[in-house]
Each structure stands twice: as C-alpha cells, then as structure tokens.
Amino acid sequence: MSDQIKDLNPAKECRAMGKSIKRREDARFVQGRGTYVDDIELPKMLHMAIVHSPYAHALIKGIDTAEALKVPGVKAIITAKDLAGFNLDWIPTLAGDKQMVLATDRVMYQYQEVAAVFAETRAQAVDAAQLVEVDYEPLEVVADPFKAREDKVILRTDREKKTNHIFNWNVGDREATDKALAEAEVRVKQKAYYPRVHASPLEPCAIVADMNTATGRLTLYLTSQAPHAHRTVVSLVTGIPESNIRIVSPDIGGGFGNKVPVYPGYVCAAAGTIVLGVPVKWVATRTESMTTDSFARDFHMEAEIGATKEGKVTALKVTTVADHGAFDAAADPSKYPAGLFSICTGSYDFPTAFTEVDAYYTNKTPGGVAYRCSFRVTEASYMIERAMDTAARELNMDPAEFRFKNFIQKEQFPYNSPLGWTYDSGDYETTFKVALEKVGYEELRKEQAEKRAKGEIMGIGISTFTEIVGAGPSKDFDILGIKMFDGAEIRIHPTGSVIVRAGTKSQGQGHETTWAQIVAEELGLDVDKILVEEGDTDTAPYGLGTYASRSTPTAGGALALGARRIREKAKRIAAHLLEVSADDIEWEDYKFQIKGVPSKSVTTQDCAFAAYTNPAPGDEPGLETTYYYDPPNLTFPHGAYICVVDIDKSTGEVKVRRFVAIDDCGTIINPMIVEGQVHGGLAEGFAMAFMQEIVYDEEGNHLNTNYTDYLIPTAYEVPKFETGNTVTPSPHHPIGAKGVGESPTVGSPAAYVNAVIDALSPYGVSEIDMPISREKVFSKLRAAGVEAF
Amino acid sequence: MEITLNVNGQEHKVDVEPRTLLVYALRENCGLKGAHVGCDSSSCGVCTVVLDGKIPVKSCTMFAVQAEGHEITTIEGLGGGANLHPLQKAFHEQHGLQCGYCTPAMIMSSYALLQHNPDPSEDDIRRGLSGNLCRCTGYMNIVKAVQQAAADMRQPAEAAD
Numbered sequence: 001m002s003d004q005i006k007d008l009n010p011a012k013e014c015r016a017m018g019k020s021i022k023r024r025e026d027a028r029f030v031q032g033r034g035t036y037v038d039d040i041e042l043p044k045m046l047h048m049a050i051v052h053s054p055y056a057h058a059l060i061k062g063i064d065t066a067e068a069l070k071v072p073g074v075k076a077i078i079t080a081k082d083l084a085g086f087n088l089d090w091i092p093t094l095a096g097d098k099q100m101v102l103a104t105d106r107v108m109y110q111y112q113e114v115a116a117v118f119a120e121t122r123a124q125a126v127d128a129a130q131l132v133e134v135d136y137e138p139l140e141v142v143a144d145p146f147k148a149r150e151d152k153v154i155l156r157t158d159r160e161k162k163t164n165h166i167f168n169w170n171v172g173d174r175e176a177t178d179k180a181l182a183e184a185e186v187r188v189k190q191k192a193y194y195p196r197v198h199a200s201p202l203e204p205c206a207i208v209a210d211m212n213t214a215t216g217r218l219t220l221y222l223t224s225q226a227p228h229a230h231r232t233v234v235s236l237v238t239g240i241p242e243s244n245i246r247i248v249s250p251d252i253g254g255g256f257g258n259k260v261p262v263y264p265g266y267v268c269a270a271a272g273t274i275v276l277g278v279p280v281k282w283v284a285t286r287t288e289s290m291t292t293d294s295f296a297r298d299f300h301m302e303a304e305i306g307a308t309k310e311g312k313v314t315a316l317k318v319t320t321v322a323d324h325g326a327f328d329a330a331a332d333p334s335k336y337p338a339g340l341f342s343i344c345t346g347s348y349d350f351p352t353a354f355t356e357v358d359a360y361y362t363n364k365t366p367g368g369v370a371y372r373c374s375f376r377v378t379e380a381s382y383m384i385e386r387a388m389d390t391a392a393r394e395l396n397m398d399p400a401e402f403r404f405k406n407f408i409q410k411e412q413f414p415y416n417s418p419l420g421w422t423y424d425s426g427d428y429e430t431t432f433k434v435a436l437e438k439v440g441y442e443e444l445r446k447e448q449a450e451k452r453a454k455g456e457i458m459g460i461g462i463s464t465f466t467e468i469v470g471a472g473p474s475k476d477f478d479i480l481g482i483k484m485f486d487g488a489e490i491r492i493h494p495t496g497s498v499i500v501r502a503g504t505k506s507q508g509q510g511h512e513t514t515w516a517q518i519v520a521e522e523l524g525l526d527v528d529k530i531l532v533e534e535g536d537t538d539t540a541p542y543g544l545g546t547y548a549s550r551s552t553p554t555a556g557g558a559l560a561l562g563a564r565r566i567r568e569k570a571k572r573i574a575a576h577l578l579e580v581s582a583d584d585i586e587w588e589d590y591k592f593q594i595k596g597v598p599s600k601s602v603t604t605q606d607c608a609f610a611a612y613t614n615p616a617p618g619d620e621p622g623l624e625t626t627y628y629y630d631p632p633n634l635t636f637p638h639g640a641y642i643c644v645v646d647i648d649k650s651t652g653e654v655k656v657r658r659f660v661a662i663d664d665c666g667t668i669i670n671p672m673i674v675e676g677q678v679h680g681g682l683a684e685g686f687a688m689a690f691m692q693e694i695v696y697d698e699e700g701n702h703l704n705t706n707y708t709d710y711l712i713p714t715a716y717e718v719p720k721f722e723t724g725n726t727v728t729p730s731p732h733h734p735i736g737a738k739g740v741g742e743s744p745t746v747g748s749p750a751a752y753v754n755a756v757i758d759a760l761s762p763y764g765v766s767e768i769d770m771p772i773s774r775e776k777v778f779s780k781l782r783a784a785g786v787e788a789f
Numbered sequence: 790m791e792i793t794l795n796v797n798g799q800e801h802k803v804d805v806e807p808r809t810l811l812v813y814a815l816r817e818n819c820g821l822k823g824a825h826v827g828c829d830s831s832s833c834g835v836c837t838v839v840l841d842g843k844i845p846v847k848s849c850t851m852f853a854v855q856a857e858g859h860e861i862t863t864i865e866g867l868g869g870g871a872n873l874h875p876l877q878k879a880f881h882e883q884h885g886l887q888c889g890y891c892t893p894a895m896i897m898s899s900y901a902l903l904q905h906n907p908d909p910s911e912d913d914i915r916r917g918l919s920g921n922l923c924r925c926t927g928y929m930n931i932v933k934a935v936q937q938a939a940a941d942m943r944q945p946a947e948a949a950d
Contacts, residue, residue: 029889030877032823032864202827253890286828508888683927707832715928716919
C-alpha cells in the first residue's frame with residue numbers, strides 16, 4: 001500500500017470516508033425543486049422545434065418554408081444554407097470526422113435534422129415544423145455494416161476516400177496469436193452481437209441558449225456531462241472566445257454517456273439566439289431523443305480462445321465489425337477509436353492476444369457513446385465472459401473452475417496485459433470466492449442436476465469481469481487534444497465552512513455528498529459545512545466532466561491532493577498559533593498538535609479563521625487552492641457476478657431468481673451510494689440482456705422510436721439484487737478509490753446471458769443474442785424438440 | 790381559453806389552448822416544475838400527479854381543461870421545508886433517488902398507492918409503481934422507501950420519534 005493511502009489511516013475510524021452519509025442533494029429533489037434545463041424560463045424566450053427526415057437516405061431537392069412561416073408566433077426557420085453563412089452547417093466530431101448540423105444536400109439517416117423552427121410557444125414551433133415542405137429524392141439505403149463493407153453504395157460522398165470503411169484499429173501480436181491458436185490443443189470460437197441501444201436518461205437532452213447582445217456573452221444552459229469540454233468545442237466552432245461563453249449544466253436527469261456529445265439541436269438553438277438576439281429553448285421529445293441521440297454498442301464480435309486440454313488459456317483473438325452510423329461521432333479519447341476495447345482479455349492471464357475493430361458507415365443515426373461504460377469496455381467484458389463460458393463447456397469444465405484456473409493472480413499486479421494495459425491491482429480469486437459462497441454455488445449446481453433429471457430448466461451464469469476506468473493519464477488520453485486530467489477548487493471561509501468546486505458534473509452520482517466526504521476526511525471538517533458546486537464554467541475549475549467512471553479516479557484525486565495542499569498551509573498557520581516551528585506540528589486525530597502533546601492543538605477551522613484574521617508571518621493570507629490532478633494510470637475495478645435463472649419451458653419466460661454481485665472498486669467513499677449505483681447498473685444490465693434494443697429495418701426505418709416499443713424495465717420486471725464488496729485499494733490513487741458507477745452495467749449482461757445459456761445447454765443451445773425475449777427462448781426450446789407441456 | 794385549476798388547495802386561473810396538456814399547464818402556467826416530461830407516449834410516468842386525493846394520473850395523458858373541477862395534488866403540495874411528507878423523508882433516508890428526475894412522480898404514485906393500500910406487500914409496491922420508470926436506482930431502494938413510509942404513515946406517533 002502506498003504512502004498516499006496510508007495517509008487515510010484506515011486502521012482507525014474515519015471521520016467522513018466510508019460512511020453511508022445521506023445525500024445532501026436529495027432535499028430539493030424530493031420536494032420537486034431541482035432545476036433541470038426545461039425548468040429554466042427567460043424573458044422573451046423562443047421555443048425551437050426541429051424538422052426531421054422521414055427517409056434514411058435521400059437527396060434534398062428543395063425546402064419550402066412559406067406555409068410554416070405563416071403560423072402565428074413563428075419568428076424564423078433555418079436550414080443548412082443559413083448555417084453555412086456562419087460556417088456551422090457541419091461541425092467536427094470527437095472522432096475526427098465531421099457531421100451535418102442540418103442536412104445539406106442530402107439526408108443520411110432517418111430522423112436526421114433538416115430545419116429548425118423558432119416560435120413564441122412550443123406548440124407554435126411544432127405546428128410550423130409540420131408545415132415545412134421538403135422535397136426528397138430517395139437513394140439506396142445501406143442499413144447493415146456487412147452490406148456497407150461491400151462498398152457497392154458509397155454513403156459519404158463528401159469524403160475523399162470512396163469507401164464506407166472508417167477505420168481498422170488493432171492491438172496485440174497478430175502473428176503470435178494466430179500461431180498460438182493454431183498450436184492450441186483446444187480452440188473455441190464464440191460470436192456475439194452487442195445490440196445497438198439507447199442510454200435513455202429520463203430527462204431528454206435540452207438547451208436554453210441566451211446571447212446577450214449588449215455584452216456579447218453567450219450563456220448555454222445545457223444537459224451536459226462535460227461543460228468545460230463543451231465550452232471549448234463551442235468556442236472552436238463559433239469563434240466566440242471562451243471567456244464570452246458560459247455553460248451552465250444545472251441538475252441533470254440522468255446522463256449515462258448520452259449527454260456527452262454535442263448534438264445538432266444544441267447548435268441550432270445557439271445559432272438561433274445569436275441571430276435572433278433572444279433566448280431559445282429546445283427540449284428534445286422522447287422520439288427525437290431515441291432517433292437522433294448518439295446510440296451505444298452495435299458491435300458484431302467474434303472471439304477465439306486457445307487453451308490446453310487441462311483448461312489453461314493460451315491465446316485470445318477478438319475481431320469486431322462496428323456499425324458507426326452516418327458519421328463517425330463516437331465519443332472516445334482521441335487515440336482510441338474503439339475505446340478501451342482492448343481490455344477484452346479481462347481477468348485472465350492470456351500469454352498472447354490480438355484484437356481488431358473495423359468500423360463502417362451506414363444509413364443510421366451516428367454515435368457510439370459509452371452508455372454507462374468506459375469506452376467500449378461493456379462490449380469487451382461481455383465478449384470475454386461469454387467466450388470463457390463457451391470454452392469451459394467445450395472443455396467439459398465447470399465455468400467457475402475454469403475461471404479459477406486462469407485468473408491473473410494477486411501477486412502478478414501490477415499486471416501487464418498482452419494488449420498493453422498495466423492493471424493497477426486486483427484480487428480476483430477472493431472476490432469470486434465471496435460471490436460463490438454468498439450464492440451457495442455448490443448447492444445450486446446440485447439443485448440444477450436434480451432439476452435437469454426432472455426436465456426442469458435452471459441456469460447459473462457467471463461473470464468475473466475487469467473494468468478499465470478513470471480516463472485518464474495525459475500521456476495517452478485526450479479529447480480534441482485536451483488532456484483528460486480534472487480539477488478541483490477548495491476554498492475555506494474564515495469561519496471554517498467550505499465551498500468545493502470540480503470540473504466533474506454529477507447526474508445522480510451524488511458528488512455533493514461524496515466530494516464533501518473526501519474533503520471533510522482530509523481536513524477534519526464536518527461534511528455539513530462543505531458546499532459542493534459543479535457545472536458552471538464561469539466558476540468551476542477546468543475538467544473534462546463525468547462519464548466513463550472517471551469522476552472519482554480524476555476529480556476525486558484532485559480533491560484529496562488539493563485538501564492535502566491546504567493542510568500543509570494550515571500546518572504553518574497552526575505552528576504560528578501554537579508558537580512552534582512547523583516541523584514540531586503533527587496531524588493527529590484530525591487536528592494539528594505539537595508533536596506528542598495532544599492538549600496543545602488547533603483545528604483546521606481555527607487555522608482558517610487565523611488565515612483571514614491572523615495570518616502566519618510571511619505567508620499569503622487566505623486558505624484556498626485549485627488542484628489539477630493528472631492520474632498516473634487508469635484504475636481497474638473488478639467484480640464477480642452470479643445470476644440464477646429458472647425458465648418456463650412452456651412459455652420461454654426467464655425468471656431471474658437471484659443475482660449476487662460482489663464488486664471491488666477499491667476504497668469506498670460512501671457505501672450507500674456505491675450500493676445504489678450497483679443496483680442501478682444491474683438493472684440497466686438486465687434491461688440490455690432482456691429488453692432494450694434499437695431496431696431498424698432494411699430501409700433504415702427506425703422501428704422503436706419511443707418507450708412503447710423500446711422497452712425500459714419497471715419495478716415489476718427488475719429482479720432483486722444481493723450486493724457486497726471486497727476492497728483492493730488502487731495503489732496509485734490518492735485515496736485508493738477506483739470508480740464504480742459502471743461496473744454493474746459492464747459486468748452483468750454476461751452473467752444474465754450465461755445463465756440462460758447454461759440453462760438451455762442440455763438442449764444443445766450455445767448461442768442466444770441480447771435482448772433475450774421470451775420468443776427467442778421459446779423458439780430455441782421448440783427447435784430443440786422440448787415439449788411445451 | 791381561461792380555466793381554473795385547483796392545485797394543492799390553491800386556485801390558479803390559467804389561459805390555455807384546448808389542446809394544452811395538464812403537465813404543461815402545471816409547469817408553464819402554474820409555475821410548478823415538480824412534474825417533469827420524459828416521453829411522448831405516456832410510458833415513463835415522470836409527470837404523475839394525484840387527482841382528487843387518490844387517483845394517480847400521468848399529467849401528459851390529460852388535457853388541462855379536463856382537470857377543471859378536480860383537486861390536483863403535485864409534489865409541491867405534499868410537503869416541504871421542515872414538514873416533509875413521510876414519503877419524501879423515506880426516499881431520502883432509503884436512498885430511493887439518484888438523479889431526481891423521476892422522484893416527484895415516483896413519490897406521487899407511491900402516495901396514491903398508499904391511499905388505496907396502506908400496508909402493501911413488496912409485490913403490491915412493484916406492481917403499483919410499474920407505471921413509473923427510473924433509470925438510476927434499480928428500484929430496490931424505492932421499494933424500501935415506500936415500505937418505510939407506509940409503516941410511518943400507519944403509526945404516525947412512532948414515526949415522529
């Protein structure tokens with residue numbers, strides 16, 4: 001354990017860390033007094049509605065706005081031509097591509113934005129949008145990445161390279177892996193499609209854009225998970241200096257990666273306020289959200305594992321075809337076009353591995369956001385956990401035993417993976433043992449054998465995953481060139497209360513509580529006296545925001561180290577107050593005391609008062625700091641999840657009987673909040689395993705554009721979860737924390753699916769893709785000749 | 790057209806279009822922002838308010854004009870400040886919320902449920918709230934919160950301790 005973590009002094013009772021302190025943000029939410037973007041109303045504010053394309057691929061021969069402009073209250077209608085005047089018809093994407101804001105000469109996917117209408121009321125804007133006449137000439141649609149790969153129809157005519165292929169990204173030793181596979185005693189192939197899904201925070205994306213024509217300042221109230229990054233992007237595309245742009249991300253009704261990108265609606269609203277000189281509000285409808293927000297996943301993967309007859313893995317190869325939609329708008333750090341997918345060797349000690357991803361354009365909504373996931377880690381984890389189960393079955397081994405045989409051992413950390421990562425720490429065996437014991441694995445296997453003998457269908461699914469989060473170290477991680485550090489500012493007021501600001505932005509994660517806990521612990525202050533503020537670029541220090549489980553690994557480190565810097569100064573003040581040299585002062589029991597003399601002590605609060613009333617001679621008055629923390633490595637949370645299902649052989653209904661989730665996210669700041677995030681992520685994993693999928697037909701028609709067809713689980717479907725933790729602190733993080741919000745979404749889908757396959761395996765079923773509907777199971781059973789009654 | 794809405798015991802004279810949905814009248818005409826909008830198919834339930842003291846209604850499924858003559862209760866009328874309703878208290882204490890977007894509606898649906906069934910089983914609660922989506926909590930702590938509030942409301946004297 002490093003000195004940094006020892007500093008927390010885990011041997012004794014902590015003051016604020018590790019406690020289930022009730023959330024300080026709750027009071028306004030339970031009273032309906034949160035402030036979300038749609039709650040903001042400004043004088044003279046106009047409402048914006050968007051005209052969308054009914055075609056997935058078509059030329060635009062003309063746009064007639066005459067009738068629409070006659071609707072009472074309509075102030076203006078803009079198309080790409082108008083935006084071109086401001087150089088805003090196309091904007092750069094995070095992936096180095098560009099995308100249309102409003103359709104120029106053609107539409108590339110169904111529901112693409114074609115025109116924006118500004119009117120006095122929401123209803124007038126919608127009415128007028130329906131009267132905008134667009135003349136389309138349909139083109140051949142390519143809605144499938146495998147069809148796109150043939151390059152028969154080139155979708156992006158604006159690009160120099162006449163191909164639908166966007167990139168090939170590969171990592172590892174291809175030759176050595178192929179050789180190892182060729183020589184392997186056992187080779188197991190596993191295909192898996194991770195369906196296209198929508199993150200679906202319940203609050204749709206929204207903006208209130210307000211250009212003050214007197215001051216020249218542009219204020220954007222925005223559903224933003226990354227306000228500073230968005231300010232920089234707005235400045236780069238509009239030419240307005242960052243100092244004249246203020247982004248305020250108020251309360252956010254869920255993000256899950258959905259609120260990381262810059263969407264065309266935002267740009268249109270900003271253009272609207274700049275041109276019209278009055279505030280403009282746009283709130284996406286659910287249909288707009290489902291059809292035009294960045295999608296997630298859509299990875300067609302194939303894994304091959306080589307192993308010895310005794311069940312020791314020797315090689316892994318994973319190849320993927322990725323559907324990126326009409327523009328490459330994937331939200332990944334610059335150097336990683338397929339995100340952190342190369343974590344696909346998971347928790348297992350593969351001597352050699354290779355992976356490659358080929359991405360293609362199709363006539364579908366662009367995107368590739370990390371939906372409650374650290375950049376394609378969900379896909380990687382799902383693939384390896386599915387493949388490990390298949391390999392175990394092929395070897396005729398118990399999937400638990402097979403995992404034990406192949407785990408990276410505790411002593412191997414820091415572990416260099418064959419795909420280039422240095423895993424910081426972990427104890428996979430212990431975590432898995434805790435999970436197996438909690439679920440009663442051996443008894444369950446006995447029960448399963450008895451049930452099988454009676455023709456009943458029961459399955460046990462395992463996922464022992466490793467995540468890679470906390471992007472990230474600036475040597476490798478940037479977005480548009482901006483390094484992915486994060487910042488925290490701590491100001492101690494004269495009376496000892498505090499304001500803390502960070503470059504992150506909570507969307508339900510509870511930073512107003514957990515950030516206060518970190519600072520309270522480091523400085524011996526009361527959590528209640530620490531106010532946490534995020535989301536306003538005028539006041540918060542720079543940081544790249546909250547997604548990819550990065551807040552605690554990055555800003556959490558900045559808070560702890562910033563607080564320690566303040567403590568150093570406070571120590572000098574304490575020496576001044578106690579009339580000794582700073583060398584004679586020690587920090588003990590949350591106080592500064594003369595070494596070995598507990599009766600001679602002062603608190604941080606005493607020092608804060610002195611910092612303003614009686615500063616130490618030669619020292620700057622005041623007690624505050626801004627700390628930018630550039631993490632030395634990523635963090636690698638892990639977990640062991642076990643799912644037990646019963647399947648009704650008449651109907652195909654899968655009932656999740658139990659779900660045990662043991663997570664290891666390192667040091668825990670607030671166990672209640674960690675458990676809450678795990679519950680939520682397990683529910684979203686359930687949603688992906690059994691319900692959620694965006695479906696297109698061959699013509700590129702989006703077939704489930706709202707929640708009547710895109711199924712979100714309710715309290716009635718979601719199973720109960722049994723959670724627990726082991727604690728392996730990160731050796732390099734200032735408080736040993738690793739991040740947790742996404743572990744359950746990353747780790748759980750494979751556990752659900754493996755349970756279903758385990759249940760159906762006696763009937764020869766080895767393949768089933770998410771979402772696992774009753775129909776799919778029913779058909780598999782009937783195809784296997786299982787009688788319904 | 791001018792109508793009068795009785796919201797949280799107060800009369801609001803509002804000028805709405807015949808097509809104005811109740812949720813927009815509450816939010817934009819009455820200034821009560823606690824009911825949210827999350828979908829356009831009456832699926833998500835984040836706009837739920839209570840009609841006539843016990844009927845949970847998704848306020849996006851009702852025109853404002855249809856609400857005239859009814860007593861409407863929104864989250865703002867349930868409790869506030871130092872006088873939180875046992876449900877509001879329980880959602881906080883049981884960590885039954887994260888981003889807060891579904892919370893007012895989840896509490897209003899729970900309120901209506903407890904008017905009909907003061908001692909619901911877990912299954913009753915899960916069924917009773919199945920018109921309200923939440924993306925953050927996985928529902929477990931919401932169920933616990935409703936159980937706590939139900940117990941508090943059955944024994945108000947004990948709950949005050």
